Amino acid sequence: MCHGCKCLIGPSMLASDLSCMADEAKKVIAGGADYLHLDVMDGHFVPNITWGPPVIKHLRKHCPDIFFDCHMMVSNPEQWVQEIKDAGGDQYTFHLEAARDPAGLIEQIKAIGMRVGMALRPGTPIEDALPWVDSVDVVLVMTVEPGFGGQKFMADMMPKVAYLRAKCPEKDIEVDGGLGPATVDAAARAGANMIVAGSSVFNSEVPAKVIAALRRSVEKLGNGKSEEELTQLPS
């Protein structure tokens, strides 16, 4: 089903060279990224530790203008709202499974001035999100089990995206996990408009080409644009 939600491409820094995150970020920003997706993992909600607010703070110094979507795979999302805001976060995406009081947390994030994202693991039914869908800015449907980059896209998550798109035609729906030129069409068709892509962008010789390919897929299959209206591929 077609929708009018703008396509936004958010490269995931999880797949970047962590020894030079500033340079990697600038590379994909120059390549057309609309935002950066930052995976914060605490070793408890998921079995991996990536980075915390101190890393985000340093990245923000080097990239003052790009939107930071902070995906909080942590066991106590209520704790980090202020720190992430202070570090330069623009969107706070918490996991529904980890939130003790989702309504309270949503209010806390809004009060501090960040956009609210709500993420669901593959095993969480989309219906569980319904009580809060209207209060959040973005719903993130995970298309891999969170914890590690480079995993295979789970196409069986697409009915969740399609269900949500049908219920909420104007909601930003984000997908994360195994997205790339080979898998994005399914996500675009189902109705996702925010595409997080890690390995497919950072492992590419020309990230700008991958970013444009992802964008064209959403514009064509999600927004229903004609060939002439699509974003040009870089030469």
Add this chain to the structure above:
Amino acid sequence: MARLSLLACAGVAALATVAHGFVPPVPRSYTRGRMAMAAKKDFWIAPSILSADFAKLGQEVDNVLAAGADIVHFDVMDNHYVPNLTIGPMVCKALRDHGVTAPIDVHLMVSPVDRIIPDFADAGASFITFHPEATNHIDRTLQLIKSKGCKSGLVFNPATPLSLAQHVLDKVDIILLMSVNPGFGGQSFIPETLKKLKEARKMIDESGYDIRLEVDGGVGVANIKDIAEAGADFFVAGSAILKNPRTQDAYKATIDAMRAELAKVQ
């Protein structure tokens, strides 16, 4: 008469050598410990990347190693053992892939610890230290670290007694004393740590084992000599070294000043 004069000669000779600074023989176990310490007078300086510009980590590490640092110190925090969240194994791997060959000294402020130890070993850690409170089985966790080919160590918070190391000294390569409460950089050195360092040095020397005595928290040019004289031989320094201006020359100036202070240690 001849024997008396022989004794007299020996006495004179002994006096003469005392006058030249000869140290009389001492009990065997003390000698072993002291010899081990004398051999370890190569002090190790380990900048902590907790104070680095995380967005330019490879460059920061390259600069600080070129400036004369011996080891890279990694502070890993999971917001469960300490109230902060820093970096994980992927960052360690990124530094190895970047080309860092210097030892990487991973201090795990996480709980529980066992699960993440293999991840860090596989990511290229050289030393892995942990807090005894963070595991249910200290001996087993030490063995896990060693089984993965890394040097092992125990970390003692300011209030944690050294006795927790007593029965595992044969499995410990490093004893790390925290001279601040772990969780954040930029804190001041807790003076009581000097007394604890002396106790730890005595424990290590008496054991006869080759164990490094590391200290972390508020270490800088002004206090490194006192800390070394209290018995430490491995110094973690974060904000003292890695601060603005973030240049190799600035880092070298600080490290050189630290080494100049250490050269004064008896």
